[in-house]
Amino acid sequence: MQLLTSRQKVLGPEHPDTISIMSNLARTVGQQGRHDRAGVMQQQVLELMQKVLGPEHPSTLTGMNNLAGTLGQLGKFSEAEAIQRQVLELQQKVQGVEHPLTLLSMSNLASTLHQQGKFVEAETMQRQVLELVQKALGPEHPLTLTGMNNLAGTLGQLGKHAEAETMQQQVLGLRRKVLGLEHPETLASMCNLSETLRQLNKFAETEDLQRQVLDLQQKMLGPAHPLVLRSMNNLAWILGRLDRHIEAETMQRQ
Structure with missing residues (x-):
């Protein structure tokens, strides 16, 4: 906080270095579990970024994503969804549909939809993400496996347990191969598959x-x-x- 006050005094509140320090401080506050305070700070950071850098600047889009993440932590999923939709639209325009940050934004939005019980919309978006990630990164990349795992979870929520089982079997086999038997994500896949088998x-x-x-x-x-x-x-x-x-x-x- 002292560093932020000093930079605000020396450089001014709208200097990029000052904004960067505010953003870092907001992240630290959020990591401490003080999500309400972090959200207020991130809103201030975002307004400054939009004014100084413009609405389509990558740092502005990151600021929007950060705020949406904090809103999700606070259970404000509807507000988070609205921001994530704006971010995704801008990233698709500025960075392209297959850019890694665009794919991350799609995944984040799908997760928020899932949290709200909007499983049909979440499934549609997760299938799009998975197809693009597989194309860009390959079938064994950790992000591909995460995408498959997320989609399988949504399929389970929709009662599509047989399809979820098939996908979870694939994820488990690949995680055993890529990450090893004792990796936490491999264990998580085993637990997920076990639950699906129980449902069946x-x-x-x-x-x-x-x-x-x-x-x-x-x-x-x-x-x-x-x-x-x-x-x-x-x-x-x-x-x-x-x-x-x-x-x-x-x-x-x-």
Whole structure:
């Protein structure tokens, strides 16, 4: 804050260096969980950027994205969506449809739509993002896998569990290959697939995958970690559905 005050005094409030310091400070405030204050600061930064740099400058678009992200943290998804739509329209115009920042904005907007329960719109946008990312970065790039994972989650929300399963199987296979078996994102994919299999009443397959998850989590996190306990509870539930009630009870007691 002292640095910002000094720069405002020496350079003036509209100098690019002053605006940059304000933006960095707003990010730090947000990282501290003070999202209300961060949002106020980001709004001030954005207004200055629009005035000094213009509405289509890359830094202005970044400022809009930052504000939208904070609004999302505050649960103000409708406001975040409105800003993200503006950003996306400008980025498509200025940077092109296939630019990485444009794809990121599409992904952010799809996530906001998902958060609001607008799953049909989210699915449409996520399919567009995935097609463009696969074309630009290849089928094994981490962003491609994230796009597939996000789309699979939306498909699950729409009740398209069979299609979600197919996509999650692909993501899991690629993450095992690219990231390794013990990577957190690989474990997350295993958990996601396990939940989809459960939705499809494929309890034997769910049990097998859930045991793999539990073994890896116990190895990596220790026996008392909350995620390990959750996995044990999930496995106990599956065992109950398989009429193996004694095993389920034993695990629940643990």
